[in-house]
Amino acid sequence: MQRDKFFREIENVRHPNETLVKTHCSYCGMQCGMNLRVDTSTNKIIGVEPRYDWPVTVGKMCPKGVTAYQQTNHDDRILKPLIRDDASLKGTQEGFREASWEEAYDLIAEKFGELQSNYGKDSLSVFSGVSMTNEKCYLTGKFARVGLGTRYIDYNGRFCMSSAAGGFLRSFGVDRGSTLPWTDVHETDCLFIAGSNTAECHPTSMFRVWAVQERGGYLIVADPRETPVARRADVHLDLRPGTDLALANGILHLLIKNGYADEEFVNKHTNGFEETKELVKDFTPETTSMITGVAVEKIERAAEIYGKAPNAIVMFARGIEQQHKGVDNVSGYTNMALVTGKIGRPKAGVATFTGQGNGQGGREHGQKSDLLPGYRKITNPEHVKAVSKVWGIDPEEMPKPGVSAYEMFELMNEKTIRGLYLLCSNPAVSAPNLNVVRKGLKSLDFMVCSDFFLSESAEYADVILPSVTWSEDEGTVTNLEGRIIKINKAQEPIGESKPDWQIQVELAERLGRGKYFSHLKTAKDVAEEFRLASKGGYADYYGATWDKIDKQDGVFWPCKDEDDKGTPHMFLDKKFYHPDGKAKICALPYRPPAEEPDEKYPLRLTTGRVVYHYLSGNQTRRIKFLKDMCPDPYVEVHPVTAAKYGIQHDENIRLFTRRGKAYYKVKITEAIREDTVFVPYHFGHDESINLLTIAALDPISKMPEFKACAAEIEKLDSGKVL
Ligand SMILES: Nc1nc2c(c(=O)[nH]1)N[C@H]1C(S)=C(S)[C@@H](COP(=O)(O)OP(=O)(O)OC[C@H]3O[C@@H](n4cnc5c(=O)[nH]c(N)nc54)[C@H](O)[C@@H]3O)O[C@H]1N2
Ligand SMILES: Nc1nc2c(c(=O)[nH]1)N[C@H]1C(S)=C(S)[C@@H](COP(=O)(O)OP(=O)(O)OC[C@H]3O[C@@H](n4cnc5c(=O)[nH]c(N)nc54)[C@H](O)[C@@H]3O)O[C@H]1N2
Ligand code: SF4
Ligand SMILES: [Mo]
Numbered sequence: 189m190q191r192d193k194f195f196r197e198i199e200n201v202r203h204p205n206e207t208l209v210k211t212h213c214s215y216c217g218m219q220c221g222m223n224l225r226v227d228t229s230t231n232k233i234i235g236v237e238p239r240y241d242w243p244v245t246v247g248k249m250c251p252k253g254v255t256a257y258q259q260t261n262h263d264d265r266i267l268k269p270l271i272r273d274d275a276s277l278k279g280t281q282e283g284f285r286e287a288s289w290e291e292a293y294d295l296i297a298e299k300f301g302e303l304q305s306n307y308g309k310d311s312l313s314v315f316s317g318v319s320m321t322n323e324k325c326y327l328t329g330k331f332a333r334v335g336l337g338t339r340y341i342d343y344n345g346r347f348c349m350s351s352a353a354g355g356f357l358r359s360f361g362v363d364r365g366s367t368l369p370w371t372d373v374h375e376t377d378c379l380f381i382a383g384s385n386t387a388e389c390h391p392t393s394m395f396r397v398w399a400v401q402e403r404g405g406y407l408i409v410a411d412p413r414e415t416p417v418a419r420r421a422d423v424h425l426d427l428r429p430g431t432d433l434a435l436a437n438g439i440l441h442l443l444i445k446n447g448y449a450d451e452e453f454v455n456k457h458t459n460g461f462e463e464t465k466e467l468v469k470d471f472t473p474e475t476t477s478m479i480t481g482v483a484v485e486k487i488e489r490a491a492e493i494y495g496k497a498p499n500a501i502v503m504f505a506r507g508i509e510q511q512h513k514g515v516d517n518v519s520g521y522t523n524m525a526l527v528t529g530k531i532g533r534p535k536a537g538v539a540t541f542t543g544q545g546n547g548q549g550g551r552e553h554g555q556k557s558d559l560l561p562g563y564r565k566i567t568n569p570e571h572v573k574a575v576s577k578v579w580g581i582d583p584e585e586m587p588k589p590g591v592s593a594y595e596m597f598e599l600m601n602e603k604t605i606r607g608l609y610l611l612c613s614n615p616a617v618s619a620p621n622l623n624v625v626r627k628g629l630k631s632l633d634f635m636v637c638s639d640f641f642l643s644e645s646a647e648y649a650d651v652i653l654p655s656v657t658w659s660e661d662e663g664t665v666t667n668l669e670g671r672i673i674k675i676n677k678a679q680e681p682i683g684e685s686k687p688d689w690q691i692q693v694e695l696a697e698r699l700g701r702g703k704y705f706s707h708l709k710t711a712k713d714v715a716e717e718f719r720l721a722s723k724g725g726y727a728d729y730y731g732a733t734w735d736k737i738d739k740q741d742g743v744f745w746p747c748k749d750e751d752d753k754g755t756p757h758m759f760l761d762k763k764f765y766h767p768d769g770k771a772k773i774c775a776l777p778y779r780p781p782a783e784e785p786d787e788k789y790p791l792r793l794t795t796g797r798v799v800y801h802y803l804s805g806n807q808t809r810r811i812k813f814l815k816d817m818c819p820d821p822y823v824e825v826h827p828v829t830a831a832k833y834g835i836q837h838d839e840n841i842r843l844f845t846r847r848g849k850a851y852y853k854v855k856i857t858e859a860i861r862e863d864t865v866f867v868p869y870h871f872g873h874d875e876s877i878n879l880l881t882i883a884a885l886d887p888i889s890k891m892p893e894f895k896a897c898a899a900e901i902e903k904l905d906s907g908k909v910l
Contacts, residue, residue, distance in 0.1 A: 205229040209678035210239065213253040214319065214658040215802050217365075217542035217668035218392050220245040220253050224659055224678040233260045233659055233679050243741055244370050244667065248392040252802055255811045259657050260679055264641050264810050266654040267683025271295060279630055279647055289684065289694075292651050297698040299634040299650070300336070303607045309587070313340035313596055313605045317612030318348075318550025320688060321663025321675060322729070323714040325546065326561055326721065327689045328611065329554025332587075334579055334704045335696040339587035340605055343555040344613040346593035347620075349547045350556075350889035351509035352540040355518020358888075359526065359772055360758075361765030362726055363563070364670040365548050367537035367758040368501070369744070374399035376535045378406045378497035380490070382425075382432060382521055383507020383895075387416035388799040390505075390541050390668070406493045410435060411507060412794060413824070413866060414859035423490045427480040429794045429864055430781030430896035432508045436520030437778060438476025439491045441468040443527055448495030450529030457762050458526050460773040467775040479778065481861070494524060499535040506543065506796070510894040512782045512884040519774040526773050532759035542668035544803075545658075549666030552727035553718065557590035561718065562725015571725075578721045580704060592890030594619060594883050600628030611638040611655065611688055614804035616645040617872050620892035621847050621883040638688055643806040644872040654685040661687040663711050664737065669756075671742035672732045689714050723748075726765060781896040782884030785863070789845060789898035791829070792864045795877050796895075805870035821875050823852040824866040825901070830856050833901050842902040843867070848879035851904075865899060 208223040221242020225235040236257045240247035269292035270284040277283030287295075303311045314332040318325060332341035349365070356363040373379070374396035387394050397417060401407055409418040410425040410432065418424045427435055443449060444465055454461045473484040480487075494500055502525050508517040522538050530536040542548050553561040554575075561578075564571035566589050576583040591599065597619065599605040608629070619625040629635065629648040637649035646652050660681045666672050681687070686694075689711060696705035708714050715734065723730035731747035732754065744754040764771040785792055800818040801808040808814045823843055825835070835841055837856045842849055843865070851874070852867060860866055867877040882897040 203227055203234060206234070208237070209676050211659070211676045211678065212665065212673055213249065213545070214256045214259070215252050215545060216390060217544060217547050218245060218390050219545055219665060219667035219673060220249045220392050222249060222253065224257055226678050231679060233257050244669065244671070245392045248395065250391040251800055251814060251817070252808060255813050257659065258811050259640070259807055260659045261682060262641075262810060265682055265685070266640060266642060266652060267685065268654060269684070270652040272650045279626070281642060281647055284652065292653060293695060293698045296636055296651055296695060300607055300699065303633060307606055309337045310339050311605065312336050312338045312607040312609070314338070315342060315593065315596060315608060315610045315613055315615065316555050317344040318544045318546045318555070319658070320546060320550065320612050321661070321665055321711070322546065322549040322553060322672070323663040323711055323718055324688045325550040325555050326553040326718040327692055327708070327714055329561065330579060331692040331696060334581055335692065335699060335701045336609075337585070337587060339590040340557070340596060340599070341555060341590055342557045342593040342596055343550065344593065344615070344618065345544070345547060345551045345555070346890060347510070347618060347892060347894070348506070348543045349540070349551050351511075351514025351886055351891040352518055353551055354515035354886070354889040355522060358515065358774060359519050359522045361771075362758070363551075364745070364758055365542045366539035366669045367531060368534065368539065369669050369671070369756040370396065372535045373397070373501060376400060376405065376497075376499045376501045378408065378494055378500035380408045380494055380500060380502045380524070381417060382410040382502075382504040383509070384503060384505030384541050385411070385415045385417070385507075385796060386541065389797050391799065393541070406497065408490045408493060412861050412864050422493065423486050425480075425482045425486055425490055426861060427482050428861065429792045430511055430893075431480040432511070432517045433513055433520045433776055434471060434476050434479040434778045435482065435487070436517065436523065437468045437471040437776065438473060438480070438487055439494070440464070440523050440527060441471045441476070442473065442488060442491035443495050443524065444468065446491065446495060449527050453529030454527060454773070457764065458771045458773050459768070460775060461527065464523060464773045464775040467777065495528065497530075500525075500530045501536065502538045503541065505541040507895060509540070510891055511896060512886050512891070512893040513779055514886045514891045515888040516774075516776045520776050523773050526771050532762050534757060537758070539668075546665040548668065548670055549664070549672065552666070553722060557592060562722035562729075563727040564725045574724060575721060578717065592885070594625075594885060594892055595890065597625045597628035600631055603631065606633040608632050608635045609638075610635065610645060610649070614643040614645045614806050616643070616648065617804035617806070617876050617878065618869070620878055620881040620894060622876055622878045623848055624883070638691060639806070640685060641806050641810060643804065653691055654683060655691065656681045656685045656687050660685070661711060663715065664732070664734070666745070667742070669744065671744050672729060672737055672747075673742040674734060674737045687711065782893050783846070783882055783896070783898045785898045789900045791899045791901065793843070793845060793880065793897050793899035794864060794866050794895050795869045795881060796866065798868045798870070801868065801870035803870065805872065808870070821852055821868055821871040821877065822855040824855050824857050824860045826860050826862045827856050827858060828862045830854065833903055835901070835903050840904055842904060843880065843899060844902065845880040845882070845897055845899045847882065850874060850877065850879050865901070
């Protein structure tokens with residue numbers, strides 16, 4: 189009924205010369221279905237409407253999604269290549285002049301060539317991101333290894349999905365973010381959600397979350413803050429930041445003790461149970477409560493609900509993953525599903541809320557320092573051989589593994605890395621411990637940045653290349669379910685902007701590597717090569733043709749050939765991907781955050797998002813509605829803590845840690861623990877909270893501990909920003 193009314197209203201506002209282009213949102217991993225409205229008299233995008241026929245999001249979009257189209261023809265778009273002609277202004281927006289593509293390519297080829305002949309192939313680096321299509325992500329990996337011949341490539345997913353990837357690989361032997369399709373979520377009996385601000389970060393999942401409760405099921409949320417999803421939870425486990433592993437072990441202790449372990453499943457399909465059972469013996473509710481700060485009754489109730497639920501899904505996001513034990517946290521919460529056997533069947537399983545639009549596909553096909561397409565390892569000679577064959581290179585030529593994202597900035601400071609090709613990321617805002625990162629960018633001999641809006645990171649570049657927005661190119665993206673979907677082109681690139689794959693093909697030609705790239709004339713050409721390169725890897729996309737994606741509403745990987753419909757549910761045959769076919773239950777000793785509060789820094793700082801902004805904010809801070817709704821950063825402080833410091837709502841304070849300081853307005857709220865403060869990270873320059881965060885890295889995933897460090901507040905006498 190409502191739906192009909194909505195469509196009638198839409199019909200009434202339709203432009204006379206309007207056509208609709210079926211696609212998905214540019215932002216988060218939900219990849220909401222949308223139609224871009226295009227005026228055929230100008231061939232310009234003029235608006236958007238949600239797609240009711242998209243099974244994952246059924247007509248839902250969030251404030252970012254409904255305004256995303258405003259990026260395409262925005263006044264701030266970079267329309268021509270820019271070359272820096274005043275090196276003294278590095279680190280600012282000044283000192284650039286417009287140039288032709290020819291001049292820009294010539295300069296890059298000359299400077300990259302010089303650096304490699306003076307300092308070796310590995311003096312260059314590539315830092316990329318996963319707001320790009322699979323085809324672009326794939327080609328970026330090839331461009332680094334074959335076009336530049338460097339080992340140093342890594343990407344922003346290191347700060348995003350790397351701990352989930354590490355945990356899933358260890359527990360299941362495969363890293364697909366969700367073991368089931370999202371259309372199962374509302375049909376389960378219990379959702380256990382840890383470290384996900386679902387209502388603000390994956391808002392179009394919420395109708396499924398509420399539906400669980402409406403059907404009489406349960407919602408358990410573990411978060412130091414009372415987020416909108418925590419507020420309506422049956423149990424809110426309001427833990428201290430950085431203590432998830434103790435909570436996961438504590439719940440496992442109760443599940444085993446109270447008879448909820450599925451012995452048959454454990455014996456047949458898993459390893460590691462006895463060792464884990466022994467380890468979690470120590471995590472009594474009392475001990476767990478002492479470490480986490482969560483009341484004993486809440487821990488007991490959560491274990492009881494999860495244990496009793498016929499079907500349950502354990503879900504988590506960056507709250508548990510962006511810790512220096514993020515991988516352990518992922519395996520720790522995954523243990524709950526493995527011990528109780530609530531996995532490998534519909535409506536039961538484990539899922540992470542994948543962050544970026546292509547956070548899943550972008551991590552499978554070679555942007556990570558040690559990975560090649562199809563989730564192959566660059567350290568495995570057989571894998572190298574398979575990919576070298578597709579690329580037409582001698583396996584000997586394949587560069588060795590590089591280092592992780594943050595470590596690349598350290599190497600820039602050491603002058604091991606001297607040149608950078610940055611695309612699709614804004615690390616001058618989003619990387620941890622920014623004083624080191626910004627210094628690293630500044631110390632580069634030569635830096636190229638490809639973006640469509642001049643970002644804070646582009647301010648350090650010598651050449652800026654104008655890329656296109658998602659609406660000006662086509663290709664595939666893999667959403668948070670592991671479903672490969674199609675992004676369609678709604679408008680020709682504006683100005684002289686070009687898609688990144690085309691930039692890489694043309695640049696490779698300038699670098700004398702054209703024979704490996706020149707055959708790629710369209711996005712579809714890249715797609716065909718990419719499917720082939722993934723063939724036989726466990727993230728096998730070979731069978732996911734664009735045609736099949738269109739006909740089936742997407743294709744879940746693995747999808748091995750033309751006849752394969754794809755794999756919506758993982759492990760239905762109870763076969764996990766470790767060589768013996770079993771999953772691993774992991775015994776994980778607790779360790780505290782890298783930096784615990786002390787007398788000098790008595791508070792815990794945690795960081796994250798708000799609904800109106802996206803990541804570094806370089807896109808959403810330019811959209812008027814979003815900027816109006818959330819113009820500035822702030823620090824959330826509990827009223828008791830505010831009283832202790834004598835600070836008022838809206839007062840400016842200085843927040844500092846061992847790494848740096850910044851000034852924020854205080855937002856007093858009871859929705860946070862007394863010992864914790866929270867700052868959203870979507871803001872640049874002096875407002876970036878990453879000036880304060882700690883670069884303590886997880887030993888397996890190399891994920892920085894964005895979610896917990898020790899901090900202190902200082903009241904300013906004047907109450908003004910200094
Ligand atoms: N509006 C909006 N949506 C987005 C994005 C965005 O920038 N803006 N980005 C997208 C991307 S790339 C990502 S990665 C996802 C991120 O999605 P989320 O992970 O949901 O977002 P965050 O705000 O980073 O953190 C989630 C929650 O973790 C909690 N938390 C902090 N410390 C801890 C802890 O120690 N333990 C536990 N259990 N919880 C903790 C925070 O209070 C917060 O509520 O969102 C995607 N969607
Ligand atoms: N303190 C703190 N820091 C964090 C986090 C946190 O929770 N707390 N979260 C981390 C997480 S999960 C993430 S994902 C990272 C993300 O951090 P970033 O990688 O910095 O993310 P974006 O802001 O999306 O940066 C993408 C940039 O590329 C541009 N862009 C978008 N699409 C394209 C394209 O197709 N081609 C090109 N060439 N450019 C494009 C955009 O305009 C933007 O400038 O931040 C991390 N940093
Ligand atoms: S939920 Fe994510 S994909 Fe959907 S409209 Fe919002 S930002 Fe876009
Ligand atoms: Mo992310």
